[in-house]
Amino acid sequence: MTISTEPMDGEVTRVILDGRLDIQGSAAIDLKMNVLAGSSKFLLLDLTNVSFLGSMGLRSIVLPAQTVKRRGGKMALFNPSPMVEEVLKASNIDEIIPIYHDLDAAVAALR
Amino acid sequence: MADISSPVRARLEVAFADRPSQAVPITPLPFLVGRGRESGNHLPIDDMRISRKCITIAAGPTGFTIEDRGQLNGIFVNGELTRSKSLADGDRIRLGTDDGCQLIFRLQPVESPGDTAETRFRSLLGSWGGSSTDELKGLRLLLEATQLLHAQLPLESVLSTMLDHAIAITHADRGMLLEPDSAGVLQVKLARGRKGESLPTEKMNPSRSVLGRALELETAVINEDLNLADLNVQTAQSVMLQLLRSAVVVPLYGVAHTITPNTVQAPRRLLGAVYLDSKRTATFSALDRQILDALGSQAASILDNARLVERERERQRLEQELSIARDIQQALLPQGLQDYPHLAITGMHRPCHEVGGDYFDVFPIADGRTAILIADVAGKGLGAALLTTMLQGALSGMSLGVDPVSVFTHLNRFLCERASVGRYATMFFGLLGPDGVLEYVRASQPPPLLLRRGQVSELYTGGSFPVGLIEMATYKADRIQLEPDDTLLLYSDGVTEAQDKDLNLFGDERLVEALTPHQNSSLADLQAGILRSVEQFADGASQSDDITILVVRYRRPGSLAAEPQTATSAPV
Numbered sequence: 062m063t064i065s066t067e068p069m070d071g072e073v074t075r076v077i078l079d080g081r082l083d084i085q086g087s088a089a090i091d092l093k094m095n096v097l098a099g100s101s102k103f104l105l106l107d108l109t110n111v112s113f114l115g116s117m118g119l120r121s122i123v124l125p126a127q128t129v130k131r132r133g134g135k136m137a138l139f140n141p142s143p144m145v146e147e148v149l150k151a152s153n154i155d156e157i158i159p160i161y162h163d164l165d166a167a168v169a170a171l172r
Numbered sequence: 173m174a175d176i177s178s179p180v181r182a183r184l185e186v187a188f189a190d191r192p193s194q195a196v197p198i199t200p201l202p203f204l205v206g207r208g209r210e211s212g213n214h215l216p217i218d219d220m221r222i223s224r225k226c227i228t229i230a231a232g233p234t235g236f237t238i239e240d241r242g243q244l245n246g247i248f249v250n251g252e253l254t255r256s257k258s259l260a261d262g263d264r265i266r267l268g269t270d271d272g273c274q275l276i277f278r279l280q281p282v283e284s285p286g287d288t289a290e291t292r293f294r295s296l297l298g299s300w301g302g303s304s305t306d307e308l309k310g311l312r313l314l315l316e317a318t319q320l321l322h323a324q325l326p327l328e329s330v331l332s333t334m335l336d337h338a339i340a341i342t343h344a345d346r347g348m349l350l351e352p353d354s355a356g357v358l359q360v361k362l363a364r365g366r367k368g369e370s371l372p373t374e375k376m377n378p379s380r381s382v383l384g385r386a387l388e389l390e391t392a393v394i395n396e397d398l399n400l401a402d403l404n405v406q407t408a409q410s411v412m413l414q415l416l417r418s419a420v421v422v423p424l425y426g427v428a429h430t431i432t433p434n435t436v437q438a439p440r441r442l443l444g445a446v447y448l449d450s451k452r453t454a455t456f457s458a459l460d461r462q463i464l465d466a467l468g469s470q471a472a473s474i475l476d477n478a479r480l481v482e483r484e485r486e487r488q489r490l491e492q493e494l495s496i497a498r499d500i501q502q503a504l505l506p507q508g509l510q511d512y513p514h515l516a517i518t519g520m521h522r523p524c525h526e527v528g529g530d531y532f533d534v535f536p537i538a539d540g541r542t543a544i545l546i547a548d549v550a551g552k553g554l555g556a557a558l559l560t561t562m563l564q565g566a567l568s569g570m571s572l573g574v575d576p577v578s579v580f581t582h583l584n585r586f587l588c589e590r591a592s593v594g595r596y597a598t599m600f601f602g603l604l605g606p607d608g609v610l611e612y613v614r615a616s617q618p619p620p621l622l623l624r625r626g627q628v629s630e631l632y633t634g635g636s637f638p639v640g641l642i643e644m645a646t647y648k649a650d651r652i653q654l655e656p657d658d659t660l661l662l663y664s665d666g667v668t669e670a671q672d673k674d675l676n677l678f679g680d681e682r683l684v685e686a687l688t689p690h691q692n693s694s695l696a697d698l699q700a701g702i703l704r705s706v707e708q709f710a711d712g713a714s715q716s717d718d719i720t721i722l723v724v725r726y727r728r729p730g731s732l733a734a735e736p737q738t739a740t741s742a743p744v
Contacts, residue, residue, distance in 0.1 A: 084551060084552070115550075116548070116550035116551070116596075116598070116638075116665075117550050117551050119550070119638075119641070120550060120594075120596065120641060123641055123642060124591070127642075127643075150634075150635045151616055151618070151635045151636075152598075152616040152635055152636075152637065152638050152641070153616070153635040153636055153637045153642075153645075154635075155635070156635075157642060157644075
């Protein structure tokens, strides 16, 4: 599991996750995600290369999203695979963190 | 201590915060340290916090001295701001106020073949005569006896006995056993007086420089008449306070427990040291070197074995605790699942570690309905297992009759308020009445599969919030009318996410296929059939998540002519 960031226009930080977001994967990104949540206004979480999303991985996405929201910011999920999207929807996560498959739409919704 | 008349070599250990330390010989003298090479530095340090002209180390009348050449914010020796000072072995030198890099001063006597540590000691020891063999034999016998005892006795009393023998053999006033702490610094673990009394370890103040020398030479060191002039101020104070005149340090080394082929002289493993001292001078001068060697190797082996025994006991204790946890968890599952008049039931729980994060439960409710539930806590192992126990307690309270939606809402708030628990759960809670009405509340649990007249469908579609992840989550109750012989399969995601060796998942479709032929099977056969499919699919790959299955078949009590009812359920 790797995590990298890329600044975009308008205070949006694109966070690119790559790998399996299982117990080990979430442990590997938790700290960085918390730091990002505490320091960024708008987070675009790029899930294109996430091949698996487990229950602990879900937590690694939801908790930072709540932190960002409390600080007056927003988070959006970008381009999850059908399997990952299914997990997100099974937990109603899409009701609190919107999912987009179009990058421009995602960025526009954040700003 | 440092005897400047004999050839002495010294070095600086440069300890960096972010990379391994490096030893640099202090030569030539005076030896200059600073940033870059421009100022003629012999030890250039590439760190902006170090001044170009930092320190000089020179030979003085009493040994090596250090002098501040203009380091910003000054230099500190053993934590004290210093302009100029003589150095003792082991002194820690910090440059400036940042912790960027630290220097440790090390003295090292030159060992030439004709002047080994051994011969230096021999010259100190003098003659011992025939009695040394008797002493030696006595020592060995005593120590071997304690070694035999140590499996039965508490560790501390074994080590105390060992120290008492060491004191008796060497005629010391006090003895201490030191062991390295997590930072590798030797700390006094045990101290005894010559009458076999325990002494308070915090009041012991063994000479650090004598200890340091024994560790450096990796052999026993006798220090007669500790020469105050050679000691650094701190140690000298401790020596004067306690009026100590002589000391013996025997470093203890263990043998390597891991045997690797082609071992190239692995570094010896330091277990600790025995430190003996006396207020009288020349107490130890008559000690034979053989005695000290025997003392060292015997004490090391006692300490080593004792530590192994201790670790083994600790491992056994943890294993026992885990097995108790497993027994309790299994015992909390419904025992001897009994069929109710209106339903037949079977279930199983197979954790992938000792204890699991899944569980199921079945219990009667005061209003005549039966509660069936399955819960899956995020994560695995003991952490998740602790939470399942809490959930089970909270949910079992519903046998007294409480609205399940309120209980889910309460549990969600309870866990969200304690976010540092770091866990949440997915759950399915159903209440099945004799009339076949199943009322259920779901929290992100995969939909139970409904087997009706040979067709399998999912009990519901769409998502729901888990419990304990999202504070604003809400839950709702749904209802469905079951027909007689309708069979519900509740399962945890460990079933559908079982993996084969290539990490393919068992998946929903295979589960549906495995369930479909079982309309007329007994529930035990149905459950066994599903487990068999999962195992055949995994084909020997290790179980990656907890597996829990609960199977419920509705039967209308006392009525053979059941009215066909239509149920709303999503087709697969």
